[in-house]
Amino acid sequence: MTVLAVADHRRGDLRDVSYELVTAGRQVADATGGDLHVAVISGDIDGFAENLNLAGVDTVHTVENGEEFNHDVYAGAVEALYADVEPTVLLMPNSVNGLDYAPAVANALDLPLVSDAVDFDYDDGLTATREMYGSKVETTVDVDAERVAVTIRGGEWPAAVDAGDAEISAFDYSPDGELGSRVLGFEEVAGGDVDITDADVLVSVGRGIEEEENLELVEELADALGATLSSSRPIVDAGWLPPNRQVGQSGKVVTPDVYLAVGISGAVQHVAGMKGSDTIVAINTDPNAPIFDIADYGIVGDLFDVVPALIEQFS
Amino acid sequence: MKILVTVKEIAEVEDDFEIDGLGIDEAYLEYDLNEWDDYAVEEAVQIAEAGDDVEVVSVTIGPERSEETIRMALAKGADRAIRVWDDAFEDVQLLDVAAKTRLFAAVVEQEQPDLVLTGVQASDDGFGATGVSVADEVGFEWAAVVNKLELDADSGVANVRRELEGGVEELTEVDLPAVFTIQTGINDPRYASLRGIRQAQRKEIAPMGLAELGLDASALDSPIELTGMSEPESESDATIFEGDAEGAAAQLAEILREKGVGAQ
Ligand SMILES: Cc1cc2nc3c(=O)[nH]c(=O)nc-3n(C[C@H](O)[C@H](O)[C@H](O)COP(=O)(O)OP(=O)(O)OC[C@H]3O[C@@H](n4cnc5c(N)ncnc54)[C@H](O)[C@@H]3O)c2cc1C
Numbered sequence: 001m002t003v004l005a006v007a008d009h010r011r012g013d014l015r016d017v018s019y020e021l022v023t024a025g026r027q028v029a030d031a032t033g034g035d036l037h038v039a040v041i042s043g044d045i046d047g048f049a050e051n052l053n054l055a056g057v058d059t060v061h062t063v064e065n066g067e068e069f070n071h072d073v074y075a076g077a078v079e080a081l082y083a084d085v086e087p088t089v090l091l092m093p094n095s096v097n098g099l100d101y102a103p104a105v106a107n108a109l110d111l112p113l114v115s116d117a118v119d120f121d122y123d124d125g126l127t128a129t130r131e132m133y134g135s136k137v138e139t140t141v142d143v144d145a146e147r148v149a150v151t152i153r154g155g156e157w158p159a160a161v162d163a164g165d166a167e168i169s170a171f172d173y174s175p176d177g178e179l180g181s182r183v184l185g186f187e188e189v190a191g192g193d194v195d196i197t198d199a200d201v202l203v204s205v206g207r208g209i210e211e212e213e214n215l216e217l218v219e220e221l222a223d224a225l226g227a228t229l230s231s232s233r234p235i236v237d238a239g240w241l242p243p244n245r246q247v248g249q250s251g252k253v254v255t256p257d258v259y260l261a262v263g264i265s266g267a268v269q270h271v272a273g274m275k276g277s278d279t280i281v282a283i284n285t286d287p288n289a290p291i292f293d294i295a296d297y298g299i300v301g302d303l304f305d306v307v308p309a310l311i312e313q314f315s
Numbered sequence: 316m317k318i319l320v321t322v323k324e325i326a327e328v329e330d331d332f333e334i335d336g337l338g339i340d341e342a343y344l345e346y347d348l349n350e351w352d353d354y355a356v357e358e359a360v361q362i363a364e365a366g367d368d369v370e371v372v373s374v375t376i377g378p379e380r381s382e383e384t385i386r387m388a389l390a391k392g393a394d395r396a397i398r399v400w401d402d403a404f405e406d407v408q409l410l411d412v413a414a415k416t417r418l419f420a421a422v423v424e425q426e427q428p429d430l431v432l433t434g435v436q437a438s439d440d441g442f443g444a445t446g447v448s449v450a451d452e453v454g455f456e457w458a459a460v461v462n463k464l465e466l467d468a469d470s471g472v473a474n475v476r477r478e479l480e481g482g483v484e485e486l487t488e489v490d491l492p493a494v495f496t497i498q499t500g501i502n503d504p505r506y507a508s509l510r511g512i513r514q515a516q517r518k519e520i521a522p523m524g525l526a527e528l529g530l531d532a533s534a535l536d537s538p539i540e541l542t543g544m545s546e547p548e549s550e551s552d553a554t555i556f557e558g559d560a561e562g563a564a565a566q567l568a569e570i571l572r573e574k575g576v577g578a579q
Contacts, residue, residue, distance in 0.1 A: 010479070069485075071457070094443070096479045099435070099496070100459040103412060103444035104451035112538045113412045115442045131547070133328045133439055137339070140543035141409070151444075180456035181489045184474075189482040201576050225577050237500035243482070250478050258574055279574055281567065282553070286330040288546070295553040297570055299563045309564035314577045 001034040001122075004087035006078055007052060008095050009043050010069065011186070014051055017093040017152070019159035024120075024152050026056035026160070028089050031122035035059070037085050039171070041077045042066045055162035061085070061171045071101040072179045078105045080173050087147070089126060094151040096250075106149040114141060115151045126150065134267055135290040155272060192244035199228035201258045204247055204274070206232040208263015208284065208303055212240045218262055221307050224314035230254065232264045248273035263303050266291030283307070316366065316468060318359045319428035320373045320393065321419060321446070322352040324384035325439040337408070337544050348384045351434025355497040357504040358464060359432050360392035366468075370394050374422050376415065378404070382520055389515035390507035397422060401524040403532040411537040412444045419445065420452040421528035429468070431494040435460050443496075450494035457494040458487055462501045466491075 005025040007018035022038060029036045035058040040048040045062035052060050063077045078101070082090060090109075092102040094116045106113035114120075119129040126143040128150060196202060203222040209215060215235075222229045229245065236246040247254050249269040259277035264270060266282070266289055274280070275294055282295040283306050292298050299306050324346050332343035348356075356373065363369035373388040374397040375381055385396045399418050404410075423431065433446035450457035462484070463476035468491065477485040478498050489495075507515070525531055556563040571577065 010483075015480075071459075075451075096460050096477065099443055100447065100457075100477070103447035104457070106444075107413070107416060107448040107451040113442075113444055113448070114539065115412070115444050127542070130441070132441060132544075133326070133339075134441075135547065136328050136332075137334065138545050138547040139541055142540045142542045143538055144540065145538040181458065181487055184486045184488055186479075187476075187484045187486065189484065225571070227576070233499065239503065249480050250482065252482060258571065258576055281571075288330060288332075290547075292553055292555075293547070293549050293551045295551065297567060298553045298555045299560075299567060300555060301560055301563060305560035306564055309560045310568060312561075313564055313568035 001029070001032045001088035002037060002085060003029045003034060003089045003091060004037045004039060004081065004085050005091040006093070007038060007040040007048065008093045008097055009040070009048060012044060014048055015093075015095065016159060017095055017154040018052065019054070019161070020154060020157040021091055021093060021152065022052070022054050022057060022160035023157040025091050027157070028091075028120065028122045028126070034088070037061060037087065038166075039063065039078065039081050041074055042068060042070070049168045053164050053166045053168065054160040055164040056160065057164050057166040059167045059169055061169050063171050063173050065174065068183055069097045070179060070181065070183055071097075071104070072181055073175055074101040075104045075108065076175045077171075077173045079108055081171055082109055084171070089122070089147070090149045092149065092151045094153050098151050102149065102151045109149070111147055111149040112143055112145050113149045113151070114143060116153050117150050118153050118156045120150065134265060136288055153268065189243050192242050194228060194244060196228055196230045196245060196247065197252055197254050199254070199256050201225055201227035201260075202230045202247070202254060202256045203227045203260045203262065204230040204232065204264060205235060205262050206264030207234040209235070212238070215240055217304070217307050221262075221311050224311045227260070232270050261291050261295070262307065264291055265289045266294065316368065316430070317370045317372065317426065317428040318362060318430045318432060319423065319426055320352070320355050320359045320371060320388065321431070321433045322356060322373050322375050322385060322388050323349040323434070323437045324375065324377050324381040325349040325437050327438070334544050334546060337541050346380065346384065348387050349434050349437045351436055351438070351497060351499060353504045354499050354501050355432040355434050356388045356391055356393060357502045358497055361502060362466065363392065372397065372426060372428070374399065374419065376400065376410065376418055385520060386515045387507055389518045389520075390511040391505055392511065395518055396520040397523055398520055399523050399528065403525060403535060407535050409537060409539060409541045410535065411539045412442050412448050414535050414537050415445045416448040416452050417530065417534045418528065419449045421530055422523070423449065423453045425528070429492050430466070431455065433494065433496050435496045435498050446494050446496035455492045455494050456490045457496075458489050459496045460498050461495045462498040464495060464501065
């Protein structure tokens with residue numbers, strides 16, 4: 001059987017998940033002694049192909065078309081490649097761009113779609129591991145179909161690094177007719193007063209704080225610890241803190257010495273931004289909160305009791 | 316203009332829960348409107364409030380209990396609602412993306428909306444795929460993870476911002492009709508007012524079975540089967556400080572001081 005994995009890139013760089021897709025793709029291909037094909041669409045395809053020529057990759061297909069991601073181009077190109085390569089498993093990233101084309105491709109090709117897989121196995125058919133209920137539950141799903149589309153969660157497979165000797169093959173594809181969507185440009189979210197990526201110590205607050213006026217409590221803690229205040233997404237969505245304080249996938253990636261997560265559940269998109277912190281401390285009422293899986297130290301308790309007690313310790 | 320908003324009643328598990336086979340006992344579940352859908356409803360209602368002659372129709376797939384959730388959409392300003400359900404759903408263990416796509420596509424065919432808004436993902440099953448899949452099925456354009464939406468109905472386009480990773484946003488022009496999957500933060504969802512809640516009681520929730528959608532039970536067939544459910548094995552080696560808040564805080568403070576925190 002053959003596996004086809006579609007790389008992800010932005011503004012001239014392959015994204016990490018592209019290398020992870022190679023490892024994941026090799027994992028399924030190995031289960032049946034199959035081939036791994038990788039596709040890279042748009043941008044500096046020759047440079048990308050060189051980087052994707054990794055051990056375990058049999059063929060890299062390059063599709064020349066514009067500089068950046070466009071979902072109409074991606075969907076069309078992947079569908080055309082699929083018809084050519086006839087893979088048993090089509091792998092795409094569960095990145096923001098993956099969210100924007102993978103479901104359309106699966107639907108157009110009439111393939112069952114397993115999204116956001118964190119692991120899988122292949123034996124007669126695909127068995128994938130997925131999470132539900134905000135990572136509180138892990139499920140396995142069996143796919144009873146000859147072919148399947150899967151999107152993988154970033155950060156779950158190690159990145160492939162060793163160079164390989166893949167065949168590089170140019171694939172001719174151009175979309176027919178006008179594109180229904182046109183990417184006009186990119187914009188960075190405003191910087192603002194504080195750069196949380198510079199801080200050695202972050203006190204990060206989540207939805208557990210409940211009300212805007214309660215933020216004062218964590219501000220007081222940050223002051224007492226000489227720390228900078230950051231937050232999970234809902235705090236920014238509510239307008240209680242500016243976007244430059246958001247830690248996570250769509251926010252900032254931070255790597256402080258100490259990251260204190262106060263009333264934050266540890267959703268995968270949050271963890272993506274703070275898992276590289278040296279020491280992670282969590283204060284949460286829910287002993288099953290996923291944040292405890294990556295924490296070094298924790299207190300299972302009510303932040304409205306624990307935070308004042310901690311402030312007391314430092315004043 | 317007509318805007319169709321898909322909403323989902325999601326299940327949240329309580330702090331302490333038990334898994335029973337392939338599910339979680341009802342006793343440990345609480346139901347609520349999916350967070351991302353709340354923003355989608357708000358966006359639709361704001362578009363309706365800003366323009367003349369905009370109808371907002373919300374649609375859900377769910378059992379009778381989910382009327383409670385869809386009434387929240389009505390109370391916030393949706394004009395009417397559709398609830399897709401059928402006896403055949405009782406036997407369905409997992410409604411996969413393709414099955415949801417067939418159901419919503421049939422509703423789109425009937426309603427002929429100009430715009431479909433969905434949440435980016437549902438917080439329970441987390442497929443994050445239905446909106447874009449439906450767009451492909453009905454031949455609409457689309458954009459996923461939208462955190463800003465400006466309609467220019469006269470020129471038949473929408474200008475959207477897609478929120479990418481790492482604080483970068485993509486500016487994209489999309490032809491209408493389109494499906495947009497809405498990201499949290501795009502607006503500030505209102506609370507349902509008492510008046511809205513009262514009015515919602517009088518608004519229509521049309522039940523729709525498979526036959527009314529021109530489908531049969533095969534529309535629910537899925538090659539994807541749920542075969543296992545477990546609590547993830549914690550690889551955590553976290554040190555948990557026990558005791559009352561003061562005691563636990565004192566132990567944590569000691570560690571933090573060792574790490575040099577608060578030492579300036
Ligand atoms: C495409 C995409 C991108 C995203 N990007 C980001 C991102 O960059 N950053 C981000 O953070 N999220 C992001 N999210 C959202 C993410 O999925 C979660 O919704 C979010 O991280 C949840 O924030 P939270 O932990 O503060 O809230 P919740 O998940 O609601 O958790 C609140 C926690 O507080 C605890 N709690 C409640 N009361 C108390 C109390 N009194 N004392 C102590 N603990 C208490 C609860 O037990 C719970 O664990 C993104 C989502 C998507 C789909």
